[in-house]
Amino acid sequence: xxxxxxxxxxxxxFIGLLILLxxxxxxxxxxxxxxxxxxxxxxxxxxxxxLLGIVRVYNTSTQDxxxxxxxxxxxxxxxxxxxxxxxxxxxxxxxxxxxxxxxNNTIKSQSAIQIPVPPxxxxxxxxxxxxxxxxxxxxxxxxxxNITENITFSDIMRRIAFNKPVPGFYIYNPFYIPTDSRIGxxxxxxxxxxxxxxxxxxxxxxxxxxxxxxxEGTFNTWLVRISEEEVLKAIEYFIEEEIELPExxxxxxxLFYEKQSGWLLKxxxxxxxxxxxxxxxxxxxxxxxxxxxxxxxxxxxxxxxTFFDKMIGAPPxxxxxxxxxxxxxxxxxxxxxxx
Amino acid sequence: MTKKSFLAGWAVALIVGIPLATVNEIIxxxxxxxxxxxxxxxxxxxxxxxxxxAPWIYLSPYIVPLMINYLRGNVPLLNLLLxxxxxxxxxxxxxxxxxxxxxxxxxxxxxLRIAKKS
Numbered sequence: 135x136x137x138x139x140x141x142x143x144x145x146x147x148f149i150g151l152l153i154l155l156x157x158x159x160x161x162x163x164x165x166x167x168x169x170x171x172x173x174x175x176x177x178x179x180x181x182x183x184x185l186l187g188i189v190r191v192y193n194t195s196t197q198d199x200x201x202x203x204x205x206x207x208x209x210x211x212x213x214x215x216x217x218x219x220x221x222x223x224x225x226x227x228x229x230x231x232x233x234x235x236x237x238n239n240t241i242k243s244q245s246a247i248q249i250p251v252p253p254x255x256x257x258x259x260x261x262x263x264x265x266x267x268x269x270x271x272x273x274x275x276x277x278x279x280n281i282t283e284n285i286t287f288s289d290i291m292r293r294i295a296f297n298k299p300v301p302g303f304y305i306y307n308p309f310y311i312p313t314d315s316r317i318g319x320x321x322x323x324x325x326x327x328x329x330x331x332x333x334x335x336x337x338x339x340x341x342x343x344x345x346x347x348x349x350e351g352t353f354n355t356w357l358v359r360i361s362e363e364e365v366l367k368a369i370e371y372f373i374e375e376e377i378e379l380p381e382x383x384x385x386x387x388x389l390f391y392e393k394q395s396g397w398l399l400k401x402x403x404x405x406x407x408x409x410x411x412x413x414x415x416x417x418x419x420x421x422x423x424x425x426x427x428x429x430x431x432x433x434x435x436x437x438x439x440t441f442f443d444k445m446i447g448a449p450p451x452x453x454x455x456x457x458x459x460x461x462x463x464x465x466x467x468x469x470x471x472x473x
Numbered sequence: 474m475t476k477k478s479f480l481a482g483w484a485v486a487l488i489v490g491i492p493l494a495t496v497n498e499i500i501x502x503x504x505x506x507x508x509x510x511x512x513x514x515x516x517x518x519x520x521x522x523x524x525x526x527a528p529w530i531y532l533s534p535y536i537v538p539l540m541i542n543y544l545r546g547n548v549p550l551l552n553l554l555l556x557x558x559x560x561x562x563x564x565x566x567x568x569x570x571x572x573x574x575x576x577x578x579x580x581x582x583x584x585l586r587i588a589k590k591s
Binding site (some may be wrong): 171172175177178180210212214215216217218219226227230248250252254291294295296432433435440441442445453454456457460463464465467469470471 | 495559560564565
């Protein structure tokens with residue numbers, strides 16, 4: 135190859151790369167500062183769920199246990215997602231749940247269910263807002279109940295293909311927080327109606343850093359705590375009325391988010407309440423505990439590992455490094471080859 | 474363009490595009506199709522690579538993990554088919570396929586010019 139030829143090739147490659155650089159920012163409008171790009175599109179992200187609720191009834195005078203009921207729910211939730219347009223991803227899930235109801239040490243009922251939820255909730259890229267989509271609104275408004283003469287199968291297919299987010303109402307996504315969070319920051323949870331300019335917003339607080347272990351390894355996390363005072367304050371604001379909880383009610387929810395990605399690794403909730411029914415001379419206590427733990431982080435880049443890095447057990451950024459080498463190799467080959 | 478360069482371009486588009494798509498599917502799609510088409514070095518070949526690889530690259534972050542989950546026995550076949558069917562029923566897939574064809578033609582042409590000048 136002559137010097138002149140090489141110069142021309144470099145110029146052509148440069149033009150090609152320039153086109154790529156112009157297109158990529160448009161495509162990657164999502165890469166908003168403050169959020170890891172992969173948190174908006176989780177796939178194969180599996181959480182273990184454990185929920186236990188115990189209700190006990192005591193005789194107030196003698197403190198003898200008169201009866202008890204235990205409900206336990208165990209299962210997994212697998213998150214799936216796909217892009218619906220440049221600004222939104224749709225999230226769905228595959229739920230696999232088993233529950234057991236025990237009354238006075240006797241099994242009353244138990245069952246296991248599998249529910250596939252297609253991607254029907256719209257996540258706005260660069261935010262923590264979850265919007266409902268048109269198909270969810272149609273179901274909620276009773277427009278899609280049965281396939282009848284008015285709603286045909288092809289009509290439903292068309293609605294699925296052209297499904298779009300409905301603005302006006304959003305829910306705060308609890309699965310991730312901004313990566314630039316610091317101790318003392320407030321993280322909102324709940325929902326907000328943009329039309330009515332009103333919502334139930336519970337502020338969690340980043341109260342510290344913790345190192346936690348999950349099946350995928352040990353990670354540094356931000357600990358976000360939602361206290362009963364915050365929940366009470368939010369409900370009071372929402373219903374515009376003062377409420378007073380009995381002293382015997384305690385509640386706390388701790389959420390652990392990985393620092394690098396801002397993704398939720400673990401959630402622990404404990405609630406306890408008790409009350410006295412004076413007419414019937416009984417004391418009722420309720421204990422609820424719940425735990426959510428990440429079993430598989432799928433396509434979310436936790437600790438800098440891509441989906442394929444995790445699949446082959448490679449160190450962080452290995453796939454991206456190999457990809458870069460392949461791209462450079464192909465470009466060198468394209469410039470040097472002769473017909 | 475030769476048959477060999479077209480096949481190499483098609484394979485490279487998938488090899489480069491799919492892993493990048495798990496980070497961001499649009500970046501994976503653009504870079505995968507661009508590199509594959511450069512290698513194919515023809516407008517027709519680039520367009521064909523865009524057409525043939527775009528749906529696979531674009532939907533790979535959604536379909537590949539579902540398939541892996543199914544193979545591990547975590548997702549029943551009916552649920553897998555329902556979720557994949559829902560994923561495929563999307564007008565955005567067609568839009569991105571058209572974008573990929575145009576991109577393939579542009580980069581195929583650039584590849585052809587480079588090859589001719591060499």
